[in-house]
Amino acid sequence: TYSQQGGLLRTSSKQCPANFDMTDHSLYDVAVVVWKGFVFINLAGKAAKPIKESLDKDAVDLDNWPLAELKVGETFHKTMECNWKIFWENFNECLHCPGVHKTLSQLVPIYKRAIMEPHDDPEWAKHINNSDPSFSGGLEKGAATWSSDGQLVGKPFPNLTAEEIKLGYHYAVMVPTVFIVAHADYVRIVRLMPLGPERTEIQVEWLFSEETLADETAQISRAVDFVKTVLNEDAHASELNQKGLRSHRHKKGTLMAEEYAVHDFQNWVRAHLGE
Secondary structure, three states, rough: OOOOOOOOOOOOOOOOOOOOHHHHHHOOEEEEEEOOOOEEEEOOOOOOOOOHOOOOOOOOOOOOOHHOOEEEEEEEEEEEEEOOHHHHHHHHOOOOHHHOOOEEEHOOOOHHHHOOOOHOOOOOOHOOOOOHHHHHOOOOOOOOOOOOOOOOOOOOOOOOOOHHHHOOEEEEEEEEEEEEEOOOOOOOEEEEEEEOEEEEEEEEEEOHHHHHHHHOOOOOHHHHHHHHHHHHHHHHHHHHHHHHOOOOOOOOOOHHHHHHHHHHHHHHHHHHHOO
């Protein structure tokens, strides 16, 4: 029997050893923090670092999104036949985008060039003043969010800046379990749960304002179905990569310049393995 604080009060044994100290057998402590309406749990307990330090250094500030006020409008779960690290490596590069994400690459033209950011282009300086989204990033002209037709499924959140609305997507990443993508009219949170060496569950929630969910004319399926398509494409690519790693001949590969974020992720893994 344990106390509400996790301390051991009594055992079922009637013959505990003389040197048995109940304080040595308490439940393990966990760290719990509420961040912008999300509840995060860290099994490291008192050794857990602050939530802000868990955010990727390039994570966008989401203060202008009313995250704590949003409601879940749709959920999605899928089991992928790949290691969780394979999915994160896929997440951290866009060399696969033109071939794997044809529809997404139409919506985000810079992805069609197999890069994620304007500075990924070796000749970025030549295009520094080019407003074409193929060079400047952001959504294609006329689009406003990630949806099947690029149009909003609800009203834009009221406190967003013009620049935040224009770009159309903003990432906040907490490796190894979560990334959040904030759009002008909805937010999605994606969680990864390792199930085994070659199995990972992906869990997704779409968050909308109460006004959007109450609006019978709002077709949130346009946002949900579009993202499901992208995630299924990523899952398939990750599963193919996992199969390739089973090759007895394969020893190692070489990262390309565009895979700098993959390199950063691999270094993060090595650091946590103590290498």
